[in-house]
Amino acid sequence: MPTLNKLSALQVKSASPGKYNDGGGLWLHRRQDGGGQWFLRVQIHGRRREMGLGSLSEVSLKEARQLAGRWRAVAREGKDPIKERQRLLREAAKADHVLATIAHEAYEARKAELKNDGKAGRWFSPLELHVLPKLGRIPIEEVDQQDIKNALSPIWHSKGETARKALNRLGIVMRHGAAMGLDVDMQATDKAKALLGKSRQKRKHIPSMPWQEVPAFYASLDEGSITHLALKLLILTAVRSHPLRFCQLDETDGDTWIIPAERMKTGKEFRVPLSIEARNIIEQAKPFAREGFIFPSVRKGVISDATMSRLMERRELEARPHGFRSSFRTWCAEATDTPREIAEMALAHEVGGKVELSYRRTDYLEKRRVLMESWAQHVQGQSSNVIQLAEGQ
Structure with a gap:
């Protein structure tokens, strides 16, 4: 049986340039620059293989002996330790790339x-x-x-x-x-x-209320509660539920509400023109404000989307809060001459390709102001003539 552990830690530390045998095929190669490398010599199918075990600065004598023992055992099984190590590395890499x-x-x-x-x-x-x-x-x-x-x-x-x-x-x-x-x-x-294959499920749109029925529903929201006021402002502004529920006092500046980019689905800041009625609703809601939020929850944070939905469910209505955006858009198409670009912008939708959008840098705020005032008049049941917002105006 070959002699093992021939070297001492002191010999390894003080060794001059050259190759030193620790026994069992473990060798230390000390270089001229003072560095060193451990390697293992084994015989596989009659062929000598030399396998690096790491540098002297990173692998101690004790660790080198442990590594040598591990790979000698692999060689005794008739496997090439170098190929086996490569295989294990590939497996480890795959595990990292699950x-x-x-x-x-x-x-x-x-x-x-x-x-x-x-x-x-x-x-x-x-x-x-x-x-x-x-x-x-x-x-x-x-x-x-x-x-x-x-x-x-x-x-x-x-x-x-x-x-x-x-x-x-x-x-x-x-x-x-x-x-x-x-x-x-x-x-x-x-x-x-x-x-x-093709999915058999048909995409369902969120139920909306016919625009002709919105005034009667709006008039029924007469309690002055947070839920009623939130639904009223949702209808008047045609925004999504999330930015409305998290609306803060310092975001409303006179006749404009500026919604921060992080609360918009588009990821861009959006200006909402506030009709006279919308401003009145915000004033009515201010006494309820807590921690800067206009529509706080009874317990903590802000009211949930489910709060407004449940109100409509209790009234046995099929429509849901988000559907008022559709009510507004259909009203634009059927009761006004509003250009498509302005109606879509009122819903914070982008219309046109990248090139067109790069040149069209307006958000039509003033034209949308006229549109939203007319919508507010309709919502309140006030008669209004068909509005015209031609491109050239």
């Missing part, structure tokens, strides 16, 4: 593009709920269309919109993996979509 890890990295990289840095969690939730539980531990390079199809097929027809979002997000994750230099199948999501 789909779940890359998905979280892709999410972090996109946060700046998402509303409020994605804190609401809506961007990631389709992946977290419907993809990662089944595919999260698979190396992203091994994910194929059949894996994706199997993961999404249970919800493809029952939760079509969620499944579509999950597939879209997964495509972004796959592209992120490719950008990292990983060998991913860039067409996997498209091929999975072909395997899944």
Whole structure:
């Protein structure tokens, strides 16, 4: 049996340039520059192999002996320790590149593009709920269309919109993996979509109230409560529920309400013209204000979207608060001559391609002011003539 542990720590530290045998195939190569390298010599199928075990500055004599013992055992099994180490490194790399890890990295990289840095969690939730539980531990390079199809097929027809979002997000994750230099199948999501076929689920729009019925509903909101006042301002401004519920006193400046970019779906600051009636509602709501919020909750924070929805449910109405945006837009189309660009801008929708938008830098605030005043008159049941907001005006 070959002699082991021939060297001492002092010999290793004071060794001059040259090669020193510790026994059992473990060697130290001390260089002229003072550095050193451990290596192991083994015989595999009659062929000598030399395997580096690390530099002297990073691997002690004790650690070098432990490594040598580990790889000698591999050699005794008839395996090439160098190839075995490479295989293990590849496996470790794959473990670091599982789909779940890359998905979280892709999410972090996109946060700046998402509303409020994605804190609401809506961007990631389709992946977290419907993809990662089944595919999260698979190396992203091994994910194929059949894996994706199997993961999404249970919800493809029952939760079509969620499944579509999950597939879209997964495509972004796959592209992120490719950008990292990983060998991913860039067409996997498209091929999975072909395997899944067309979703049988029909997209449902949020129920809205016919614009002709809005005045009667508006008049019924006569309690002066936070919920009634919030619904009134929601109707008058045609904004989404989130920016309205989080409206703060210092955001309203006279006849204009400036909604910060982080509360807009577009991620851009938006100016809302306030009609006379809208300003009256804000004045009525000010006594309820707490911590700067115009529509605070009874307990903490602000009122929820469900609070307004439940009011409409109790009245056995099919329409929901978000549907008043549709009521307003239909009124614009059927009862006014409002140009499409202005009507869409009133809803904070962008109309036109990138080139057109880069040149059209107006938000039509003054024209929208006229429009929203006319809408307020309709909402209050006051007769108003068909308004005209031609492009040239």
